[in-house]
Amino acid sequence: xxxxxxxxxxRPGNAVLQCLGASAPLTNYFxxxxxxxxxxxxxxxxxxxxxxxxxxxxxxxMWSDTYRHLAPKDxxxxxxxxxxxxLDYSQKDSQEFTSFMLDALHExxxxxxxxxxxxxxEIQHVF
Numbered sequence: 123x124x125x126x127x128x129x130x131x132x133r134p135g136n137a138v139l140q141c142l143g144a145s146a147p148l149t150n151y152f153x154x155x156x157x158x159x160x161x162x163x164x165x166x167x168x169x170x171x172x173x174x175x176x177x178x179x180x181x182x183x184m185w186s187d188t189y190r191h192l193a194p195k196d197x198x199x200x201x202x203x204x205x206x207x208x209l210d211y212s213q214k215d216s217q218e219f220t221s222f223m224l225d226a227l228h229e230x231x232x233x234x235x236x237x238x239x240x241x242x243x244e245i246q247h248v249f
């Protein structure tokens with residue numbers, strides 16, 4: 123696989139991408155496009171599939187022999203769109219970034235097709 127460029131604009135994202143990319147079941151799920159049939163574009167807690175799509179592109183790039191280094195700017199921009207604290211190029215907390223990334227993937231691929239307003243309100247109060 124290719125390495126993630128050390129000069130990547132999303133430093134904590136480097137470690138997250140490398141760790142998630144080393145998870146064979148998750149990586150195969152994206153490499154084989156299995157995620158596509160589960161994208162939930164109506165989930166109000168998700169990113170309408172944007173983070174999942176950008177992550178899939180990166181997984182495919184990481185596991186291809188096309189690139190020696192990656193600078194995942196589009197992925198960084200997609201994440202920054204939903205979490206502005208990740209828009210700039212300063213060092214960020216890896217745990218916070220990992221938490222957001224996993225939550226975004228979970229919500230983008232959540233099979234629940236609808237949620238009541240009451241349930242949504244209860245969920246939002248937790249955070």
